[in-house]
Amino acid sequence: MSSGPAPVTHATSSAAVLDVIRGAGIISRVDLTRATGLTGATISTVVRRLIDNGLVLETGRAESTGGKPAVLLSLDPDARYAVGVHLDHAGITYVLANLGGAIVGRWRRPGAGTDAPDVVVARIAAEVTTLVAQTGVDPDRIVGLGVVSPGPLTGSAGMSLTPPVMQAWTDFPVPEALGAATGMPVMLENDATAAAVGEYWATSHEASACFATLYMGTGIGAGIMANGDIFRGASGNTGEIGHICVDIDGPACWCGGQGCIEALAGPAASVAAARDAGVDLPGIGTAEDFAALTRAALAGPGPAADIVARSARYVALAAQALANILDLDRVVLTGPSFAYAASLYVPAVRAQLDRAFFSRSSHPIDVVISAHAAEAAAVGGAALVLQSELAPRASSARVPSRAR
Amino acid sequence: MSSGPAPVTHATSSAAVLDVIRGAGIISRVDLTRATGLTGATISTVVRRLIDNGLVLETGRAESTGGKPAVLLSLDPDARYAVGVHLDHAGITYVLANLGGAIVGRWRRPGAGTDAPDVVVARIAAEVTTLVAQTGVDPDRIVGLGVVSPGPLTGSAGMSLTPPVMQAWTDFPVPEALGAATGMPVMLENDATAAAVGEYWATSHEASACFATLYMGTGIGAGIMANGDIFRGASGNTGEIGHICVDIDGPACWCGGQGCIEALAGPAASVAAARDAGVDLPGIGTAEDFAALTRAALAGPGPAADIVARSARYVALAAQALANILDLDRVVLTGPSFAYAASLYVPAVRAQLDRAFFSRSSHPIDVVISAHAAEAAAVGGAALVLQSELAPRASSARVPSRAR
DNA sequence: CATTCTTAGATCGGTGGCTAAAGTTAGTCA
DNA sequence: TGACTAACTTTAGCCACCGATCTAAGAATG
Known part of the structure; x- marks a missing residue:
């Protein structure tokens, strides 16, 4: 392929400024000084460089607040x-x-x-x-x-x-x-x-200082971001939430533990339980079977709905553990398995966090489904x-x- | 009081260099360049400034590796x-x-x-x-x-x-x-x-990139550090591990949840269980009662030992949840309640993490008791x-x- | 309408952290 | 004693950033 885009910048603060612009959506230079702590002089030169690189556009003017009206900046979404x-x-x-x-x-x-x-x-x-x-x-x-x-x-x-x-x-x-x-x-x-x-880039992120995705594909995992940074832990394997224990006497899991969330509430476990309960499933693969299971659950009360509700109850506990340990202000459910089951899981998680998120008196915690759950x-x-x-x-x- | 110490530095990298020196204990300037990524020139001036400020001492020379032997540096522990x-x-x-x-x-x-x-x-x-x-x-x-x-x-x-x-x-x-x-x-x-x-400052910290303390006083909480930084979450209330659920059908907790660690394994819960089981306790306060309980447990098998073992089993699950979510490489048990009960808890936590810490194949995880648990x-x-x-x-x- | 005020933003000289490159010091080895 | 090597130190220069100052553009006032 080609030589790739021209080097964007080699500055330190350009990246921070760009990130603030993106997070804010539309913002003026003055507000950038407030948001970044840099002086107007610095912002002026950094923004000029970003404009020269084609990353940022001047997209209008703000109302005057008594003096010269501010020029509004935003990312050019098609720049890269x-x-x-x-x-x-x-x-x-x-x-x-x-x-x-x-x-x-x-x-x-x-x-x-x-x-x-x-x-x-x-x-x-x-x-x-x-x-x-x-x-x-x-x-x-x-x-x-x-x-x-x-x-x-x-x-x-x-x-x-x-x-x-x-x-x-x-x-x-x-x-x-x-x-x-x-x-x-x-x-x-x-x-x-x-x-x-992905969630961070698709949302204006002033909304959240510290959030996690709860990703359910064939397994269950969590992704953690704090202050715009990925939280990586000691070896980049954070968020292994599928194997925390929510039932000390629960069933054994292949990981060596007992009562793991994944063994109790993962798609594979739910599908197996559904099959045992006689729910009709295509049987081509866990993903398709789980989709069929959630469709059956959405159709009305019955064993399918019970099984998904039980799964949601455990997933809610995982979210609670995450929120209490990490002091999250936002939980995003995402991944293919949540794509169609959002309406069955979101309320359960929200209710559990309303009840038992420890820092709820300091700040509320958002529970939402991702806009692109299937392709997250x-x-x-x-x-x-x-x-x-x-x-x-x-x-x-x-x-x-x-x-x- | 007085005007306080002279301003140490107003530099950015001095702090990083100082931190590396402290973490290493004894280190030469060359090794500082490797550890920080700064050039020798920078290290030279930064170190000189630290020496001028009285924070760092030249404490010896290394063996020659073929040329001029390196001068060894260390913190002056009594500088501040x-x-x-x-x-x-x-x-x-x-x-x-x-x-x-x-x-x-x-x-x-x-x-x-x-x-x-x-x-x-x-x-x-x-x-x-x-x-x-x-x-x-x-x-x-x-x-x-x-x-x-x-x-x-x-x-x-x-x-x-x-x-x-x-x-x-x-x-x-x-x-x-x-x-x-x-x-x-x-x-x-x-x-x-x-x-x-405290644990970070009292230990040479190359040992650990991401660790947590499990603090048991009258309640149970965790403190999290990653790469030398406190992990603070959205509002500075991370590590509220006392109220994560390890038993979905467990007893109700005052926090609104069910089966919380603290309600199952906290000192107050253990003391209450011991009293019900007829263990003789002074009854002056939770701290003293729990100390008496652990003494009884250490004395040999019996209801006291069973109760503490049960508590340790739950605490181990909390440690596992922490380790899996945060990808820790070290867990430090600390706080007054662990001060005398270390030998009862450490093995249980270690065993659980050996069994079910998800990333154990990437790296081992240390479980230790703090050197100053009582005054941590x-x-x-x-x-x-x-x-x-x-x-x-x-x-x-x-x-x-x-x-x- | 001209004057003055207010705010946004650009420009310029200076400071300080950092680097590369060259110099200095202090050892080992023949 | 003189190469050789490695650990610093010194020097010149770059660059991000800042404070101060200047210009631009609107609002308020009479």
Whole structure:
């Protein structure tokens, strides 16, 4: 592919200013000084540079407050794009997102299956090229590619603890291989964390200082962001909420624990319980079966509704544990399994947090469903690249592998 | 009091360098360049400034590795001190700590009782002066005072959600009042978080990128640090682990939830269970009763041992939830209730994490008892001030109220 | 309508942290 | 004793940022 976009800036504060502009949506230079703590002089030069780079536009004037009216600034959403790839056994989802986190192109293709990693990587590179060509976006404006995969990852070295079906991917250097194949910076992240970044980029983020996504795909995980930074923990495997215990005498889980959320309330567990209860399910795969289960639950009372309600009760406990430990002000339910079941889960989580979130007297806690629940991981992959290229933070540095 | 120590530096990186020196214990300038990423030139000038300020000493030479041998640097532990005050209903604990986090003076006095806050504040100021005088430490070397109190706090405005016995303190501006009374910068923090900072300062911290204290006093809480920063969440009330649910059908808790850890395994719950089981307890207060209970448990098998073992089992689940959500590499048990019961709790927590910590394949997780469990909160208060005065980070900024 | 006030923003000189590159110091090794 | 090496130190210069000052553009006043 091409040489990529021109280097945006090499400044430290440009990124912070850009992030504030994006978070605010529309903001004047004066308000930027207040938001960043920088002086007017600095903001003036930084903004000029951002405008010169085509990232920021002057989009109007504010009402006068007694003197010269302020000039309003906003991001040019089409200034840059990023590709998000959600790599899963069942299917690969591609998304082309702009600076506002909006989807401008999407494509769903067959999954990795049993193909060898290098074959899949070559396919992905080709499919990315096709997607970009179809949407007509200038390839020079694409800042990179974010690959998202379920389960914990280890650094840039590949995946570990992968689900058995993707065993061949263990220790395969996905970012390096894809970077070489596409000529773009590539980042790798797990689904829940990527979804959190996607949520951050798609929303004006003054709303939230510290939030988490509750991501339900085939498993359950959480992605955590605090003050615009991904919270990564000791090895980048935070949010493994599927294996916290909510019932000390609960059933054993494959992880070695007992009464884990995933074993009690995960899609696989719910589907198994539904089958035992005689609910009619297609039986093609957990994702499809769970979708069928939620449709049955939405249709009215019965065993399907009971099973989903029970799952929601446990998921609500997970949300409560997250909120109490992390002092969240927002919980976003997302991922394919919540895409159609939002109305069954959101009220349960909200009710539990109203009842037992410890800091509710200091601040309320929002519980919402993501706007792009079904494609949250892919959108997150794209957002991850935007975040690292345009608003890098010291602490969340995870060096993207740059080809060449 | 006096004008306080001379301004240490107003540089940005001095703090980072100082922090690395402290964490390493003894380190050369070359190794500082590797650890900080700064050039030798920068390290040279920064170190010279730290030496001029009396914070750092040249304490020897390393073996030559083929050229000029490196000069070894270390903190002068007696260059600065800080006072920690653990303010509790039952007693006030004072600690004078040096830069190494070591205790150089301690004092325990009767608690706040039902006295009015301003009376107690005046008493604290007087007692701090007495302690400092008795230890013979130069008052100019004291950088400030950290006040630690149980329960969630709201900003610098005082405490909220205070235990009923300290209701009068709600919204009382402790930092401002004590700052005015002592002339020192004053910071306020909850016990678990302060204990985490204390642990950070008392240990060489390369060992741990992301750890939490599990603090058990009369309640149970956690303090979280990641990459040398306190993790504060949306409102500074992280780690409210006492009210996460580990038994969906467990007993109701005063917080509104069900099956909360604190209701199942907190000292008060254990003491109540022991009394029901006929264990002989003094009955003066939860702290004393719990100490008696652990003594009985240590003496051998019986109802006391069973009750403590049950508590340990639940505490281990809390540790597991923390570790899985935060991806910790270290858990420190601390607080007065663990001071004597360490040998009963540490193995249980360690075993549970060995069994079910999700990322154990990426990295092991240390479980240890704090060296100063009994005075962890007071030591933490002192460390908090050292941290904010000597190694401030952007993200953990909590402006200390400076008198005058 | 001219004057004055207020606020937004640009420009300019200066400060300070940082770097690269060259110099100095203090060891080892033949 | 003289290379060689590695640990600092010094120096010149870059760049982000700031304070001060200047210009632009509207509001309020008479």
